Amino acid sequence: MPNRSGGALVSETAPSPTTYRPLYDEDAPPAVPRGALGKPTPDQRFARIGSWVAGLGLAWLVTQRLLPLEGLPWFLIAWFVLGTAVTAVTAAMSGGLVEVKDQVAESVVTGAALVVVSAVVSTVVFVAMRGWRPLTNLNFVTSDMSGVGPKDSFDKGGILHAIVGSGIELGIALAITLPLGIGTAVFMTEVGGRLARVVRTVVEAMTALPSIVAGLFIYTVFIVALGQPRSGLAASLAIAVMMLPIIARAADVVLRVVPGGLREASLALGASRWRTVWHVVLPTARPGLATAVILGVARGVGETSPVLLTSGAAAFLVANPTDGAMNSLPLFIYTTVRSGEPTAITRAFAAATVLLVLVLALFVTARLLARQRTGPSRFRKGRS
């Protein structure tokens, strides 16, 4: 507003030659086509790939011919270090210090990412390679180990009892932790106050609870003090101790991002706090809560030490969680892989493959549920 009036004032008092303001045509292409940022020219690409090939050759010479550093790990480390060095030198030859820093930073970051990816991939590949043979027999997932000795071939026996045991134990653990965990999260976010802060600290501390302590806790309380037998129920209690903080914490994070406006609107419409939580907050956060639960399950399904102390490894199918020893997947893997008997160890790796696939399926489900939350919402659309 003041600008416009000022401009009018100037034009009236001083009839100076017309000034041309620089025009900026947004639609016009730039006069000279610039190389796309971050996209290397063939020259640069040649220098980059060539440097790594040179690093490869150097690493081979240094580790395999000159120094007594045999083995793949040393070779890979040497390749990375020498490749980075050669890249830095070639960058220095064609550009300045900035290019050198850029190249070195890029290779270090890429290397770190590759290390993480290769750790995951090699775990899966290693386990699957050592354990694929029993998996080719259908009986591996349809029968149990009763009457099957450690040396028996793979067309006998399977891990049905372990899968069923894991399922039952997780089911009970989930039945305990689902209301407790989400209830805790609701308390922390909706009720608040000083006590909620204490609870939040305790929950966060519990996330770091070593799983063997959870097992010992149930062992001393449930089995020794109460005199209950080792059973699937005791194992699920121990797993529940492990799962509870995970679910409570993840659910807390999810509930906290529910927009405050929704709560306020609900309260302003006259709903009670309870109705607000039940009909507004929880439904809004439902996919996130499902993710929290699945993360908890994925944690619980792989826990070995709590079940090791509390359940006992039965070789046969047990369907009743209160009826004595019950096996589960991690316990089966643990007890079998340490036996030193090659056939049994292969069986354990096959069971580990099944467990990996199970956990992977759970995580994919969690990702799908999580994506659905942000996918079609208006926030995502506006941002991109």
Next chain:
Amino acid sequence: MNRHARLALALGLLAVTVGLGAPAHARAAYAQIEGTGSTWSELIVQQWIADVDANGMKVVYTGGGSSKGRKDFAQSSTDFAISEIPYQGVDEQGNADTSNGREYAYLPIVAGGTAFTYQLKVGDKLVRNLRLSGETITKIFTNKVTNWNDPAITADNNGRAFPSLPITPVVRSDGSGTTAQFTTWMDKEYPSLWRAFYGKSGLTSYYPRKGRAIGQAGSDQVMNTIAGFAGNGTIGYVEYSYPVNKDYPVVKVLNKGGYYVEPTQYNVAVALTKAKINTDKSSPLYLTQILDGVYRHPDPRAYPVSSYSYMVIPTGASDQRMTTAKRQTLADFMYYSLCAGQTKAGDYGYSPLPLNLVQAGFEQIAKLKAADPAVDLTRRDVKSCNNPTFDGKNLSKNKLAEIAPQPAACDKQGEGPCGTETGTNTPSTDGPATPGATGETPGAPDTTGDPGTAVPEAPGGGEPSVDPDTGEVVTATGTTGTQSPDFAAPTELAAGRPTDTATFGWVAALLLVALVLLPGLLVSSLRRRPSGGPR
């Protein structure tokens, strides 16, 4: 809609895993029994559990260690425990190690030798026939002998020298029955060496790690460390099945009969015929093993570091966990284990129990009937026992002495050493490789036997070798066991210092890298100089 479908999918996954239950079936006479304890004997126990499953016996055994087994039993949370060592009264940490007043009996279940496995390479070739005396082994594990070229080791191998390489003992870092068995033997046989090292007398479940020794948790990890990439020069103690499964050699240990023997099933069984059981009721070690006779058994076949593990069974009449059905299950399970079950011990690297220990076992089983008269023990005695080491129908006949093969002559002290490989679960003998004409060892070891294992008398057993110098075909000499294969003799070059190669290697590598990188750096610095001026 889609969201619900995915949620349903997630729940469906769970439901499928939960819903696949089927009712467990058990016969009326038996009840499920549970036990925990030794990982040492876990494999054979799992095999027995698999075998008795067909009879309707449901037995659950979870490893976790002897100490855990004794503790669980003391807390009455199990029906039996398996342990290599008895209740100690007070353990190393000063905690109580008792049964908490629960009445119990010790029952021998399976025997085995503590094997010493090693990785030692002469010119990239694994040594597979190392022999050591008990004293040398004790000195190695008490850091008195620290190099493979030690004269004591050379003397044990009848003059065969090994390269200069530091010895790295690999011991168990966790509390372990194997450690207890090994240290018991050292404490009994070489107290001056062991007690000076340990600082006190007696056995320990936790090996005192000093010097170069590496600690590893679990026999499997000890074995993996020794067999591993950087394992050259290591030696460790594990149960015999681990080196056999890993195809790794074990040390032949010198016995009082003057022979170097491997812990094969029969060598251990022969040694254990001298095992005694403490029958002094006032002793805190009542009913436990007295193995002094085993360590000093003069039989040339006896493996000195032999012992057995116990099952701890509840014998109280008013035991809170036990019922008639459970006692019956326990008794029948033990009957199978002590008798027919022992035939499978050899395959797993264990050893069948000899007559004296089986008889002791039956005396303990009888206590279950004493506690509960309803337990049926008819026709379950030594007479009907189908144990491979004795004939139940004729107990005076020493079947074990007939079937256990005599050691090869080249295994004698001052002879050999034999060229046969160890750690193959086959006996080193001059006689026929298959022990016992009765064929009572299923999956006889000779099927896995290397055809080249030197059995000099057998036609075609030893391959003719060509003398590298003369080109003549060297045939095995006629006399038994004197065939001694050519071993690569390690040669130490006076000028060959390993630190030199490493140093010059590094220098060469540095020069190479400098050669490649420096021109580039030079170019870049030359290129930058004119542009750098005006700035």
